[in-house]
Amino acid sequence: MENCTTLITTLLISSASLVLYGLMRVVYVVWWRPKSLEKQLRQQGIQGTSFNLLQFHGGDMRKMVKVSKETWSKPMSLNHHIAPYVLPSFHQMVQKIPNLAGDVIARTAFGSCFEEGKMIFELQKEQLVLVLEAFQSIYFPGLRFIPTKKNRRRYNIDKVIRETLQDMIRKKEQAMQVNGEFGNNDLLDLLLQDHSQLAHLDNDCLVHAYKLARKAREEVLRTCGNKVPNVENLNSLKIVSMILNEVLRLYPPVTVQQRHTIKKTTIGGMSIPSGVDIWLPTLFFHHDPEYWGDDAGEFKPERFAQGVSKATKDQQNAFYPFGWGPRFCLGQNFAMIEAKMALAMILQTFSFELSPSYTHSPFTLITLQPQHGAPIILHQL
Numbered sequence: 095m096e097n098c099t100t101l102i103t104t105l106l107i108s109s110a111s112l113v114l115y116g117l118m119r120v121v122y123v124v125w126w127r128p129k130s131l132e133k134q135l136r137q138q139g140i141q142g143t144s145f146n147l148l149q150f151h152g153g154d155m156r157k158m159v160k161v162s163k164e165t166w167s168k169p170m171s172l173n174h175h176i177a178p179y180v181l182p183s184f185h186q187m188v189q190k191i192p193n194l195a196g197d198v199i200a201r202t203a204f205g206s207c208f209e210e211g212k213m214i215f216e217l218q219k220e221q222l223v224l225v226l227e228a229f230q231s232i233y234f235p236g237l238r239f240i241p242t243k244k245n246r247r248r249y250n251i252d253k254v255i256r257e258t259l260q261d262m263i264r265k266k267e268q269a270m271q272v273n274g275e276f277g278n279n280d281l282l283d284l285l286l287q288d289h290s291q292l293a294h295l296d297n298d299c300l301v302h303a304y305k306l307a308r309k310a311r312e313e314v315l316r317t318c319g320n321k322v323p324n325v326e327n328l329n330s331l332k333i334v335s336m337i338l339n340e341v342l343r344l345y346p347p348v349t350v351q352q353r354h355t356i357k358k359t360t361i362g363g364m365s366i367p368s369g370v371d372i373w374l375p376t377l378f379f380h381h382d383p384e385y386w387g388d389d390a391g392e393f394k395p396e397r398f399a400q401g402v403s404k405a406t407k408d409q410q411n412a413f414y415p416f417g418w419g420p421r422f423c424l425g426q427n428f429a430m431i432e433a434k435m436a437l438a439m440i441l442q443t444f445s446f447e448l449s450p451s452y453t454h455s456p457f458t459l460i461t462l463q464p465q466h467g468a469p470i471i472l473h474q475l
């Protein structure tokens with residue numbers, strides 16, 4: 095009997111300790127930690143909306159999403175001053191061509207498994223919308239484990255993508271064991287990147303390059319005639335590269351790049367505590383007259399005539415569409431070759447103009463893209 099009482103008491107004490115620990119963890123994560131970060135940042139003059147427990151993980155983000163939606167509901171006038179339109183909160187404080195980009199990546203990355211690759215891209219697109227919806231709704235810890243219809247769909251998409259990729263890798267490994275070599279020379283072992291970035295590039299490229307199309311076409315025809323361009327040809331297409339760089343400056347697919355401090359870090363004399371998200375608004379740097387001059391908002395590929403390093407005033411590093419430092423984009427060369435190849439081959443065959451039905455409404459769905467597409471009228475040469 096005594097043993098039984100001791101056992102029950104031990105169990106009760108253990109359970110109570112567990113519950114207490116759990117409660118303390120929740121209080122630490124949802125209140126103490128954000129409040130302490132806020133205090134440390136405020137002490138160094140960084141202002142902002144106060145942390146509010148009821149809007150945990152959603153406060154400023156929700157406001158930003160609301161302001162963005164309101165702004166994007168109307169098109170802007172046809173000019174390149176897109177920063178306040180695309181990132182309005184910062185300022186206050188698919189059609190055929192996208193498929194082309196997806197197809198090119200699917201074929202290059204997956205080679206023999208092209209159909210599976212395409213299916214993965216389609217699922218990624220659907221997942222993107224579902225993830226954004228989740229991002230915009232009120233967040234409660236653990237909510238994502240409740241089997242609602244959307245949570246189940248998100249989970250299933252993730253599972254299908256993982257299984258398909260694992261299956262493709264398994265098949266490839268088996269083929270390698272049998273043949274002793276890579277059969278298709280594809281990029282299956284490269285990390286997959288959302289192809290919408292390239293879709294964006296193709297679209298905007300076409301929209302904004304048409305003024306220089308004649309010069310660029312002369313260059314393409316001079317360099318490769320009517321043949322399919324090879325890597326050497328692509329490397330010597332100077333005007334085409336200048337156009338693509340200017341498009342990437344005015345319309346960087348990744349408008350904001352992020353870093354997260356995992357330990358106390360000093361930047362520019364400011365001490366940033368561990369656990370802080372830092373947003374680098376690429377779009378703003380790319381449009382800032384302080385670096386680019388008074389014509390920062392104009393489409394002027396000539397500014398890249400002497401290369402990227404000489405394009406800015408005082409040769410400052412204000413151009414980083416593919417990121418910077420050890421985590422810069424692994425797909426940079428691939429993306430540029432694909433874009434050059436697509437543009438060069440279009441220039442060889444067509445002249446083009448922007449359709450009168452185009453409305454200028456660049457917006458971000460993870461990457462920057464034309465909200466209502468970019469219809470182009472092609473004329474066979």
Ligand code: HEM
Pocket residue numbers: 284285286287291292295346347348351352414415416417418419420421422423424425426428429
């Ligand atoms: C126009 C097209 C593209 C743009 C503008 C772009 C831009 C970026 C940016 C800004 C980053 C973050 C860099 C940083 O945090 O410093 C990044 C990372 C990355 N990109 Fe791209 N990207 C493009 C296409 C691609 C393609 C086609 C691939 C793959 C084939 C790719 C693979 C990657 C990978 C693997 C990373 C992560 C690198 C790391 O964290 O170490 N990207 N990209």
